[in-house]
Amino acid sequence: xxxxxxxxxxxxxxxxxxxxxxxxxxxxxxxxxxxxxxxxxxxxxxxxxxxxxxxxxxxxxxxxxxxxxxxxxxxxxxxxxxxxxxxxxxxxxxxxxxxxxxxxxxxxxxxxxxxxxxxxxxxxxxxxxxxxxxxxxxxxxxxxxxxxxxxxxxxxxxxxxxxxxxxxxxxxxxxxxxxxxxxxxxxxxxxxxxxxxxxxxxxxxxxxxxxxxxxx
DNA sequence: TGCCAGGCCGGGT
DNA sequence: ACCCGGCATGGC
Numbered sequence: 001x002x003x004x005x006x007x008x009x010x011x012x013x014x015x016x017x018x019x020x021x022x023x024x025x026x027x028x029x030x031x032x033x034x035x036x037x038x039x040x041x042x043x044x045x046x047x048x049x050x051x052x053x054x055x056x057x058x059x060x061x062x063x064x065x066x067x068x069x070x071x072x073x074x075x076x077x078x079x080x081x082x083x084x085x086x087x088x089x090x091x092x093x094x095x096x097x098x099x100x101x102x103x104x105x106x107x108x109x110x111x112x113x114x115x116x117x118x119x120x121x122x123x124x125x126x127x128x129x130x131x132x133x134x135x136x137x138x139x140x141x142x143x144x145x146x147x148x149x150x151x152x153x154x155x156x157x158x159x160x161x162x163x164x165x166x167x168x169x170x171x172x173x174x175x176x177x178x179x180x181x182x183x184x185x186x187x188x189x190x191x192x193x194x195x196x197x198x199x200x201x202x203x204x205x206x207x208x209x210x211x212x213x214x215x216x
Numbered sequence: 217t218g219c220c221a222g223g224c225c226g227g228g229t
Numbered sequence: 230a231c232c233c234g235g236c237a238t239g240g241c
Contacts, residue, residue: 035223041239042222076238080224122224142222187222195220 001154002171005206006178009185012205016184019132024100026055031128032084032120033075045072057098061089084120091118104134112138123161131183137176139168140183144190151194151201153211 020039021027026046033042048071049055054063068082075081095114096103103111108130115126123141130136141164149155155164172178193204201207 031222034221036221036236037223037238038221038240040221044239074238076221077223077236078238080236084224120224124223128222140222144222183222190222 002168005209006172006182006185008205008209009189010181013185013188015181016188018180018184019128021132023055024104024133025057026050027133028088028100028129029055029060029085031125031132032088033072033081035077035081035125037076042075045075048072048074057089057092057100060085061093061098080120087119088121091115100133104136108136108138111136123165127165131176131179135176137169137174137179139165139172139179141165141168142183142187144187144194145183147190147194148186148206152206152209 019027019030021030029049030042030046033045046055052071053059054068054071060068063086065079065082065086068085069078072078072081072085091114092098092100092103096106106114111134112126112130115121115129116123121129127138127140130138131140141161146155146164149159149164149167150157155167168179168182172182189204189206193201193206201210
């Protein structure tokens with residue numbers, strides 16, 4: 001079932017070249033900054049950090065939280081997110097000598113548990129880091145994914161994050177490239193056809209999968 | 217002009 | 230194990 005969704009989306013849109021980011025660390029920063037925030041607001045924050053040479057692990061670790069907060073202001077929740085960036089940097093130093101390469105060599109489940117213990121890293125952020133920065137085969141469940149599943153009666157609002165993640169991971173081969181493309185494609189259709197209001201699925205390529213009763 | 221956007225934390229039940 | 234208020238900006 002989900003495999004057919006993927007085939008349909010890939011035929012319609014092709015490869016998405018995700019995640020936008022020039023380095024693994026930049027991808028991680030983006031994952032934290034985009035929490036409940038539109039990507040355009042995050043882009044400004046990231047270019048500010050780049051301009052100030054703060055898009056590296058050691059630089060984030062050294063920077064004062066107030067300075068960080070000022071530079072990422074446009075991404076919203078900026079004091080919280082400044083603290084989260086520091087917490088992640090400290091985590092990598094404390095556990096992996098400041099090396100992302102070492103960090104991502106850890107077994108997927110072990111690293112996932114460690115990431116979830118870091119302040120500011122919840123399930124979606126942990127999985128985005130694992131998949132998009134680390135190429136580990138975990139499926140990311142975000143607001144778009146959940147909305148798609150609910151619109152298609154494949155999930156209900158009470159389903160937990162872990163339940164939805166396991167739905168994807170048991171239905172598909174554990175292939176990071178596949179998970180990457182699939183999730184990116186879900187976000188793409190979500191942005192174009194599946195917003196909260198203005199739900200016109202008329203030209204959505206997934207329209208044929210909609211249950212008859214829910215067709216608009 | 218209010219509502220929304222690729223969540224998460226901490227305290228309460 | 231859930232539930233909820235707080236966190237904050239920029240675009241429409």
